[in-house]
Amino acid sequence: MSIALTLPLGDAINxxxxxxxxxxxxxWGTFHGRHSMYVDRAGTLLxxxxxxxxxxxxxxxxxxxxxxxxxxxxxxxxxxxxxxRTTYSYMRGRKFKTAAGTKYQRPGATWSAIALVYxxxxxxxxxxxxxxxxxxxxxxxxxxxxxVIHDGPLDTEALEAHGSRRFSPSSLHKAxxxxxAFDTHKTFAERFRRRLGIDNDKAFSLLRTLQNGKGLxxxxxxxxxxxxLEIPSTLKAAAGAVEDFSHLxxxxxxxxxxxxxxxxxxxxxxxxxxxxELRELLGRNSELAREQLPLIRQQRSAVLLRREPQxxxxxxxxxxxxxxxxxxxxxxxAARVRSLEDQHDSHxxxxxxxxxxxxxxxxxxxxxxxxxxxxxxKDLDDAGLELEWSADGLARxxxxxxxxxxxxxxxxxxxxxxxxxxxxxxxxxxKQEARLRAEIESYARRGSNxxxxxxxxxxxxxxxxxxxxxxxxxxxxxxxxxxxxxxWRPAAEKALRTLATTLLVRGExxxxxxxxxxxxxxHGKLRWINIASAPRPAEAxxxxxxxxxxxxxxxxxxxxxxxxxxxxxxxxxxxxxxLHGQDRAISLAGTIKLNAVTFERDTRRxxxxxxxxxxxxxxxxxxxxxxADRIRAEHVQASELADERSKAKDVLAGRLDALPRVAADTRxxxxxxxxxxxxxxxxxxxxxxxxxxxxxxxxxxxxxxxAAKAALEEAVGRLAVLRKxxxxxxxxxxxxxxxxAETEQRAAANPPAGWAVEALDGFLDAxxxxxxxxxxxxxxxxxAAQLKLGEAAAELKDQLHRTETALTDTFKFFARxxxxxxxxxxxxxxxxxxxxEALYLSIVDEGLxxxxxxxxxxxxxxxxxxxxxxxxxxxxxxxxxx
Numbered sequence: 001m002s003i004a005l006t007l008p009l010g011d012a013i014n015x016x017x018x019x020x021x022x023x024x025x026x027x028w029g030t031f032h033g034r035h036s037m038y039v040d041r042a043g044t045l046l047x048x049x050x051x052x053x054x055x056x057x058x059x060x061x062x063x064x065x066x067x068x069x070x071x072x073x074x075x076x077x078x079x080x081x082x083x084x085r086t087t088y089s090y091m092r093g094r095k096f097k098t099a100a101g102t103k104y105q106r107p108g109a110t111w112s113a114i115a116l117v118y119x120x121x122x123x124x125x126x127x128x129x130x131x132x133x134x135x136x137x138x139x140x141x142x143x144x145x146x147x148v149i150h151d152g153p154l155d156t157e158a159l160e161a162h163g164s165r166r167f168s169p170s171s172l173h174k175a176x177x178x179x180x181a182f183d184t185h186k187t188f189a190e191r192f193r194r195r196l197g198i199d200n201d202k203a204f205s206l207l208r209t210l211q212n213g214k215g216l217x218x219x220x221x222x223x224x225x226x227x228x229l230e231i232p233s234t235l236k237a238a239a240g241a242v243e244d245f246s247h248l249x250x251x252x253x254x255x256x257x258x259x260x261x262x263x264x265x266x267x268x269x270x271x272x273x274x275x276x277e278l279r280e281l282l283g284r285n286s287e288l289a290r291e292q293l294p295l296i297r298q299q300r301s302a303v304l305l306r307r308e309p310q311x312x313x314x315x316x317x318x319x320x321x322x323x324x325x326x327x328x329x330x331x332x333x334a335a336r337v338r339s340l341e342d343q344h345d346s347h348x349x350x351x352x353x354x355x356x357x358x359x360x361x362x363x364x365x366x367x368x369x370x371x372x373x374x375x376x377x378k379d380l381d382d383a384g385l386e387l388e389w390s391a392d393g394l395a396r397x398x399x400x401x402x403x404x405x406x407x408x409x410x411x412x413x414x415x416x417x418x419x420x421x422x423x424x425x426x427x428x429x430x431k432q433e434a435r436l437r438a439e440i441e442s443y444a445r446r447g448s449n450x451x452x453x454x455x456x457x458x459x460x461x462x463x464x465x466x467x468x469x470x471x472x473x474x475x476x477x478x479x480x481x482x483x484x485x486x487x488w489r490p491a492a493e494k495a496l497r498t499l500a501t502t503l504l505v506r507g508e509x510x511x512x513x514x515x516x517x518x519x520x521x522x523h524g525k526l527r528w529i530n531i532a533s534a535p536r537p538a539e540a541x542x543x544x545x546x547x548x549x550x551x552x553x554x555x556x557x558x559x560x561x562x563x564x565x566x567x568x569x570x571x572x573x574x575x576x577x578x579l580h581g582q583d584r585a586i587s588l589a590g591t592i593k594l595n596a597v598t599f600e601r602d603t604r605r606x607x608x609x610x611x612x613x614x615x616x617x618x619x620x621x622x623x624x625x626x627x628a629d630r631i632r633a634e635h636v637q638a639s640e641l642a643d644e645r646s647k648a649k650d651v652l653a654g655r656l657d658a659l660p661r662v663a664a665d666t667r668x669x670x671x672x673x674x675x676x677x678x679x680x681x682x683x684x685x686x687x688x689x690x691x692x693x694x695x696x697x698x699x700x701x702x703x704x705x706x707a708a709k710a711a712l713e714e715a716v717g718r719l720a721v722l723r724k725x726x727x728x729x730x731x732x733x734x735x736x737x738x739x740x741a742e743t744e745q746r747a748a749a750n751p752p753a754g755w756a757v758e759a760l761d762g763f764l765d766a767x768x769x770x771x772x773x774x775x776x777x778x779x780x781x782x783x784a785a786q787l788k789l790g791e792a793a794a795e796l797k798d799q800l801h802r803t804e805t806a807l808t809d810t811f812k813f814f815a816r817x818x819x820x821x822x823x824x825x826x827x828x829x830x831x832x833x834x835x836x837e838a839l840y841l842s843i844v845d846e847g848l849x850x851x852x853x854x855x856x857x858x859x860x861x862x863x864x865x866x867x868x869x870x871x872x873x874x875x876x877x878x879x880x881x882x
Contacts, residue, residue, distance in 0.1 A: 012121035013041050018196045021125070024115035024154050027106060029056035029090045034156045041121065059085065060114035063130045064147075067185035088140040091132055109136045111167070115154035118196060128192045129154050133166045147188035148172060149195065150179040251855045257818070258848045264814045265840035271807050272833040278800040285796060289789040292756035297782045299747045304774045305740040309733060316729040323722040330715040337708045362681045369674035376672055379661050390669070422642035429635035436628040449614045450474045454501055457523035464516040467509055476500030476612035478552040478560050485548040488572065490606045491590040492548060493613060495568060498527070500612035504556045507532025531559045538566035545570045545586060549613075760785060804830045811836060 013019075023037040030053055037057075038044075048054055062069035071085045091112045093105025115129035127150040132143055146167045148154070158175045165171065172181035182188040193199070388396075448455065454474065462469045479496070481489045493500075503526070505513045510530045517526055540546045546564045551557040570586040570593075579585045579593045586592045591601040607627075670676075811828040814836070826835040 015121035018118040018120050018126060020116055021119040022115075022117035022153060023057070023061075024113070024117065024129070024156065025057065025060060026113040026156055026159070027091065027093070027110055028060050028112050028114060029053065030094055030105075031056065032093060032105060036153075041119070056090065059090065060130075061116065063087065063114055063132075064116060064128055065189075067189075086140065087132060087143050087145075088134075091134055091143065109138075110134050111159070111162075113154065113156070113159065115148075117153050125152050126150075126192070126195050127152060127154055128188075128196075131159070131167055131172070135166065145183075145185070146172060147182040147185060148176060148179050149182075149188070149192055150176060255848075255852060255855050258843055261814070261818050262840065262843045262848055264810070264817065265836055265843070268807065268810060268833065268836050268840050271803055271810070272837050275800065275803045275807060275830065275833065278796055278803060282793060282796045282800060285789055285793045288756055288759060289786060289793065292752050293760060293782065293785060293789070295747075295750060295752035296757055296760055297778065298743060298750075299752060300778055301775065302740065302743040302747045304778060305736060305743055307774070308736045308740075312729060312733045312736065316726065316733070319722060319726045319729055323719070323726060326715065326719045326722055330712065330719055333708060333712040333715050337705065337712050359681065359684045362677065362684055366674055366677035366681050369672075369677050373672055373674055376665070379665075389673075419642065419645040422638060422645045426635060426638035426642050429631055429638050433628055433631045433635055436624055436631065439624060448474070448477050449612050450476060450501065451612075453524045454526070457517075457520055457526055458503065460520060460523075461503075461513055461516045464519065465509065465512040467512065471509070472503050472505055472513065473556050474500065474612075475502050475504055475560050475563075476614070478504070478554070478557040479549050479564075480614045482548055482550050485572075487588065488548045489611070489613070491572075491586055491588055492545065493606050493611055494590045494602045495545065495570065495586055495592060496564070497612060499563070499568075501527065503528035504531050504559065505529065531556055535559070535562040535566040538562075538569060540565045541569070541571055543571045543573075545572055548572060807833055 019041050020039045021041065023039060025031045025035045025037070027033065046054060046057075059069065059071045062071070071087075091106065091110060096103050096105070111131065111133040113129055113131045115127055118126045118128075120126075127148070129148045129150070131146045131148060133146075134143060144166055146169065155176055162171065162175050169181040169183055172179065180191065182191070450458075458469055458472060458474075461467070461472065476496075476499075479500075481492060503513070505528050507530055510528075510532070513528060517528070520526070544565070545568055546561060549561075549564070551561045570584050571582045572588075573579060573582065573585050574588050576587045576589060576591045579587055579591060579599070582593060584593055584595065589601075590606075591599060593599050611623075807830050808828055811826070811832055815826075815828055826832040826839075
């Protein structure tokens with residue numbers, strides 16, 4: 001029952017209810033200036049043709065009810081309009097096209113307003129309005145928006161008097177006394193909703209739908225459900241329960257993530273502990289090897305050096321005693337030598353000594369004369385001259401040498417020329433063989449008789465177009481000489497040479513191949529044919545060139561056979577004379593009769609390396625191999641001949657070098673012959689022998705004297721050695737004293753650490769001892785300890801590397817799986833281990849227990865409570881239905 005039926009409040013419809021009574025529009029769209037439209041309390045129907053301003057009016061009203069309204073929804077072509085309407089376009093008004101360009105209805109500084117005046121039927125009015133302003137040349141982003149609530153219609157004359165300055169809440173309060181002005185829509189909406197008694201946001205949505213007239217396109221039920229009816233409490237409760245369970249699922253997912261992170265980092269603390277332990281061990285090892293071991297060796301050296309002076313004193317005393325004994329023995333030997341010399345002189349020994357001196361001088365002269373004679377004989381042998389050892393023979397040899405010089409010079413020049421020719425032939429043969437071997441390897445790689453440049457060009461075309469090289473064969477790869485007519489190969493090679501190096505391309509590939517060839521450079525001449533165009537029909541004669549060939553069984557092979565049949569219809573004849581009886585023919589020698597008047601002959605020899613026809617290049621490689629073997633044999637022969645000629649040249653050069661020396665030698669034969677000196681030496685030796693035989697006592701004395709002199713020389717040598725040993729012992733003692741003082745000073749200034757002495761004690765025990773080799777054993781033990789420490793360091797580095805790899809792998813997997821969720825990155829290097837260890841401990845100590853407690857608390861309390869509320873509401877609904 002309405003208020004109008006219960007209270008006698010007058011004739012107004014629903015007095016007390018705010019209803020729209022007036023719409024005020026100022027400078028909005030095509031509504032230029034001030035306009036006011038009356039709205040009846042019982043309702044007003046607004047109709048009109050498209051374009052008269054209905055949507056413009058409703059879009060203005062939407063600016064009051066919404067901060068960012070969806071404009072132009074009411075227009076019938078709103079879905080496909082290109083000029084979407086905006087607040088800026090409504091303020092500027094209609095657009096006009098002129099010769100100077102497009103102009104707006106209100107181009108300068110302007111302002112607009114939309115006002116709705118509500119009447120409650122009891123004499124009270126409420127005006128809500130939206131005001132907009134634009135500065136001169138202001139863009140769309142400079143639109144100013146303000147909102148006003150007043151107790152009566154909007155005073156548009158007062159706003160006209162506002163001036164050119166822009167609106168502000170204070171200026172609006174001054175222009176419209178008693179109004180409420182706002183610069184934010186949210187505060188304005190809350191205020192006018194309380195004034196008009198609107199307690200649900202759906203009222204504005206329902207109003208917009210009704211104004212647009214497009215709310216029933218999806219059915220009345222859906223319209224009432226979403227626009228009119230309230231959401232049932234059971235649905236809200238169900239939505240809340242779903243939301244709670246979704247939140248519970250999120251908590252559980254966080255719990256599972258925490259457990260996954262804990263499991264992923266479970267090994268990190270132990271691995272990092274082991275890493276630090278290995279780093280510490282490696283550091284101690286490095287310190288032992290680099291610092292402590294040298295200090296310990298220095299300390300032990302000082303201990304051993306303290307023992308050395310006593311040992312060296314004993315060694316020196318023994319050396320001094322041996323020196324005194326040896327000096328006494330030497331003195332005795334010297335006295336004996338003097339006694340024997342006196343006896344030797346008293347028995348005629350002086351004459352024998354003089355005779356021995358003469359023999360030694362004569363022997364020296366004989367040796368010199370024999371060396372001169374030997375050099376002369378060598379020069380004669382080098383010159384190739386025979387010598388009769390006499391004055392006349394020497395003269396004849398010298399005359400022969402002078403006569404042979406000019407003749408041998410010519411022979412030597414000829415020998416050098418022959419050597420150069422042989423060497424050049426050998427080098428040419430070697431280069432030819434190397435070139436053939438390289439060509440054989442190239443053909444073996446290609447598997448085809450086509451030259452390398454053409455094959456390389458095809459590979460580049462294939463790479464550029466993606467076409468398989470087998471689909472772009474050269475014509476020479478599809479044809480070969482039949483086994484019977486093998487002698488016809490040279491003639492066929494000459495006749496079909498141009499065609500053999502032609503690429504056969506399918507019709508669908510011709511454009512791509514042509515484009516690829518256009519980009520090539522440096523591959524020589526290329527020729528390609530589109531095999532989509534069939535050759536002209538022709539029949540092969542019984543002796544035609546095509547009958548000497550075999551073709552590959554393929555589309556391109558059949559095309560090639562037809563091509564040769566039509567364009568190379570040459571009859572094969574054995575001799576050039578038989579060509580005249582044919583219209584077109586080819587002879588076994590390679591002469592081609594092209595027509596009745598034209599003949600052609602390629603006189604160049606076709607070698608196996610020039611062959612282009614063949615399904616494979618096996619035969620060509622075999623022929624090239626035979627050619628290479630033949631050239632190899634020629635190379636060997638040429639090398640042997642070059643060696644022989646080089647030796648002959650060297651012999652002639654030696655003779656030519658010796659002949660001038662022989663011819664220029666003018667020394668007389670008497671100065672070269674050693675016969676006189678040899679006779680003098682023999683005579684002196686006979687006199688010495690006679691003297692020795694005549695005095696047996698002298699011989700005995702002489703033998704004793706020689707033995708005594710030899711013993712004396714040995715004693716003098718031993719005495720010198722003993723003196724040097726004694727001097728060396730004195731120098732060593734002085735050096736050890738200085739070294740001991742320096743070592744003790746260094747050891748006292750920088751002693752080794754106790755833990756290092758204990759760690760290396762077992763390595764250096766072998767150096768202990770009182771003999772002279774203790775220092776050497778200490779050095780050897782130190783080197784052995786250094787090696788063992790190096791081996792231990794290598795093992796520690798290997799373990800450290802494996803541990804570091806395990807840690808970094810763990811960090812990489814963790815960063816990959818969990819890094820994005822943490823919103824932080826510690827890195828994946830081993831230096832990040834403390835952060836990951838701290839993260840693991842925080843997960844175990846805080847994160848995981850917190851997630852578990854949160855999950856239990858939410859599951860046991862909040863979710864259960866929500867579910868119970870939902871069940872209670874459902875039970876109430878069920879009872880209400882019953």
